[in-house]
Amino acid sequence: MSKVTSSVLIGATLYEFRMQLRRKALWIATGIFFALTLFVSQGPWQFPSSMLVIQILAFWTQELQTFMPVAFGILLADRLPRDRLLRADELLDSLPGSPSERFLGKYIGATLATLLPLFLIHLAGVVYVAVDQASAEAIPLGLAMFAAASLPGLLFVAAFSISCPVVIWVPLYQFLFTGYWFWGNWLLQGPQSPLYIPVPTLSGTLLTPAGYYAATGLFGVPDFVLRATAWEGLSSIGLLVAFGVAALDAAHRYLTWRKSTR
Numbered sequence: 001m002s003k004v005t006s007s008v009l010i011g012a013t014l015y016e017f018r019m020q021l022r023r024k025a026l027w028i029a030t031g032i033f034f035a036l037t038l039f040v041s042q043g044p045w046q047f048p049s050s051m052l053v054i055q056i057l058a059f060w061t062q063e064l065q066t067f068m069p070v071a072f073g074i075l076l077a078d079r080l081p082r083d084r085l086l087r088a089d090e091l092l093d094s095l096p097g098s099p100s101e102r103f104l105g106k107y108i109g110a111t112l113a114t115l116l117p118l119f120l121i122h123l124a125g126v127v128y129v130a131v132d133q134a135s136a137e138a139i140p141l142g143l144a145m146f147a148a149a150s151l152p153g154l155l156f157v158a159a160f161s162i163s164c165p166v167v168i169w170v171p172l173y174q175f176l177f178t179g180y181w182f183w184g185n186w187l188l189q190g191p192q193s194p195l196y197i198p199v200p201t202l203s204g205t206l207l208t209p210a211g212y213y214a215a216t217g218l219f220g221v222p223d224f225v226l227r228a229t230a231w232e233g234l235s236s237i238g239l240l241v242a243f244g245v246a247a248l249d250a251a252h253r254y255l256t257w258r259k260s261t262r
Helices: 001-020 023-041 053-076 079-085 089-093 100-134 138-166 168-182 211-219 230-260
Strands: none
Touching: 001 100, 023 053, 023 100, 053 100, 053 138, 053 168, 053 211, 079 100, 079 138, 100 138, 100 230, 138 168, 138 211, 138 230, 211 230
């Protein structure tokens, strides 16, 4: 039974991965949002050479976190409703394996595929910094920065983008998520900030998925958007992962309940 279980999970993951990776919208939307990022922010070739390598990598990571996660969340929001619209869920229910495995496979496969172009863009910038600064340590540092400062927040976004459209109309979720991303990540730094708006926000808390707690807490990046301890950085990562798991669990329980009431 465990072999069947693992093969179903792997099969669902690979199927979702290939299907998402083949979507033209994935590459078009990623390209558009990356162009927008470069238009309003800076590429790694534009940072002063006097900056430390760790500073350049941290700011490059944060530049990508400004707009790219919006495309990431929007592209994942239709993954579950698509099965219902195509009337594929009845067919999937007749196949071996449990709905839990297929649900988890959908999350893992679709998330990995949507994550791939973002990672390649991040890696290209890291390689540029390594060559430009003649720093061999830039590549492992850049990969570690992505894993600690970008990945937890993206997994958090993926969990909610897969889960929330179970009960929310997809276009409405995409609209609300876009507003949330800027409200919950970038309204910080106090009244002196040009982005400051005097409204309640999760921005600047441990539940901020943009990743600056991890960047400054775990890597000690100087002159960053805020100061944090290593414990705060780890706590932020832990909370983001925990809330993402909770969202997935709630969506799965709801789907199971809905099927049982048919």
